[in-house]
Amino acid sequence: MAAEKWLFPIISVSFVTVLLFLSAISGFTASSAFFSRLPDPAYVLHGRRHPPSFAYYISGARGDGRRMLRLLLAVYHPRNRYLLHLSHDAPESERAALASATKLAVPAIRAFGNVDVVGKAGAMTYMGPSGLAATLNAAAVLLRLDKGWDWFVTLTAEDYPLVTQDDLIHVFSSMPRDLNFIDHTSDLGWKESQRVQPIIVDAGIYLSKRSQYFQASERRKTPDSFKFFTGSPWVILSRSFLEYCILGWDNLPRMLLLYFTNVILSQEAYFQSVVCNSVEFHNKTVNNDLRYMEWDNPPQMEPLFLNHSHFEKMCASGVPFSRKFREDDAVLDSIDEQILHRKYHWVTPGAWCSGKRSWFSDPCSQWKNVNSVRPGPHAEKFEVLMKRLLEQWKSGSNSCRL
């Protein structure tokens, strides 16, 4: 099946790596060599006195397995946690291939055990609320799996990073850990009649193999018991805000969830509306999604596909993530080469990698201290951007304005 074919180069690459490794340590038995490389779980240190870490939720649809793997390798760091979700339109074989490829591709992923693939996939109707349900489910799973992470980042198969994880961890080290990065506005404009007032039903929620929605002929009034905010569906959320949404006692997140079940594109409004209507979190939100996107003029529903003509601007922006890309577009190779210093089947190297680098040996097949980072040149532009956003946030001029 086509879905599994992409697995073979990875198996053969890691097989060769294992052989080279074993031949390099003749004198040890294979098993003791393997176990001696397993880190002590306490090796990854979390908490205020240590660098922050991230929980990534990477989603995709049928045929996206291969690029989800590429994205995972590009954003991998042993300190982070990863959850991959291939929606239910993808065959089981593609999901299984993705799960085994993540383990086979990188020794660190096997050793740190910090990557999971959702086994029981759900629907992800883009226009309907099933995508939001999948995101909330992923956040709940990640809260449960790992007590250490500080921020939840949503990515899709069409996204790619513009900084290394060392850069990201370094820059976020000086951020208050309860800050959320959510692009939002209460100025609804044309969206009021086309997004807020229509009532929709998402078949993906109650039929096992549907990802469609239908619209009721009735419309409803724009709510007045809370303020409706809308914005980009791509978010970076603090752990404390997600605990509030998922585990909290305050009823606002659940009340809004019931309301948003029948709102078109609820992913562009749910977190925006919850954060800005909550007393506790409305002033802990930076009005920015930290994604680089290019829009047509006039803007269409989706941003333009990025290519080489955008490379210089992307690099200069200081923004840590970008979207959207076609599979294996040549500009991704430039990002790998010039920004991430990553080879195709390897993870993005960082200060944690202690192996020797050569054409056949991945420096990240061995590691030392994973609790220190070494930022590169792209961290500087990112830092400038974050300082500016932090100033805006402190002045209170730009967040949750009615």
Ligand SMILES: *[C@@H]1O[C@H](CO)[C@@H](O)[C@H](O)[C@H]1NC(C)=O
């Ligand atoms: C946020 O709001 C709370 C209560 O409304 C207030 O006590 C706190 O000082 C505010 N923080 C900032 C940074 O504005």
Ligand SMILES: *[C@@H]1O[C@H](CO)[C@@H](O)[C@H](O)[C@H]1NC(C)=O
């Ligand atoms: C790159 O994207 C721009 C804007 O979307 C487009 O005008 C241009 O034709 C694209 N170039 C290539 C080589 O695809």
